[in-house]
């Protein structure tokens with residue numbers, strides 16, 4: 438399991454930290470998407486994990502070993518850069534073989550493994566070509582093969598599809614998903630594309646201004662957004678404000694009612710999912726408000742008053 442604990446980094450001369458006290462964990466074999474507005478620190482997190490930047494504070498462990506105390510080469514991390522960063526003077530075959538040669542793999546085994554990766558990524562016919570003589574989509578597949586061939590314990594991908602057209606992007610997303618799931622590869626990728634994030638990732642971490650806004654199971658983050666900013670960021674179009682009050686608070690009848698679907702307690706707050714006015718809503722309530730409502734449980738009918746604050750409607 439990968440555990441990142443309070444990782445922080447301020448670049449030399451910068452007035453604000455690029456990454457501030459980021460913590461998360463990831464199970465072996467899972468894929469995490471790092472999302473957030475431009476400049477929020479996503480690439481910095483990847484570079485800190487890979488050892489390409491040194492953190493000011495924090496710890497990174499994988500399967501109980503402190504990665505941040507190891508050199509880049511000893512971290513066993515594969516990195517697919519946004520511009521692929523292939524070695525231009527090496528052929529496709531040599532690019533894919535590079536990491537295995539560095540590991541001192543014997544030549545017979547090396548040939549078998551490189552050939553195998555070229556077939557898996559459908560680039561076997563390009564083996565003797567050079568990076569500058571192949572297309573962007575082909576370069577992207579070479580970069581993935583090069584990163585995965587040494588069997589890294591963690592694969593990092595920085596916006597791997599950003600330079601590709603929509604059709605190719607979709608094809609390669611499907612291939613990468615099958616590859617990651619099929620090989621049980623633990624991976625983290627940065628993307629600006631939320632559809633891509635939900636398609637590829639089990640877990641999601643959303644950042645803003647160097648901070649972790651929320652992390653967790655991708656589907657949960659979407660269906661139970663922590664707050665209005667997260668709901669908006671994840672593309673919920675129809676975000677409305679509402680709140681729940683007991684009838685007596687205002688003394689009027691005839692308010693639309695909602696039937697509670699589920700309640701989730703989180704410390705002193707709770708999230709209530711309700712169906713009302715033909716829409717599904719997620720509301721944040723304090724314990725005090727919940728008590729004021731008569732401690733409703735799943736299945737209870739409660740009055741709903743729209744146009745105040747707090748709730749997020751999930752129907753687009």
Ligand SMILES: Nc1ncnc2c1ncn2[C@@H]1O[C@H](COP(=O)(O)OP(=O)(O)OP(=O)(O)O)[C@@H](O)[C@H]1O
Nearest residue numbers: 448449451455473474475476477478479480481482
């Ligand atoms: N080498 C560097 N030196 C100084 N500041 C840097 C350096 N690299 C990044 N930054 C700054 O750190 C912050 C985070 O940058 P980072 O590249 O991690 O963000 P990002 O979320 O990946 O952005 P984008 O989505 O635009 O690629 C930004 O304010 C950026 O300007």
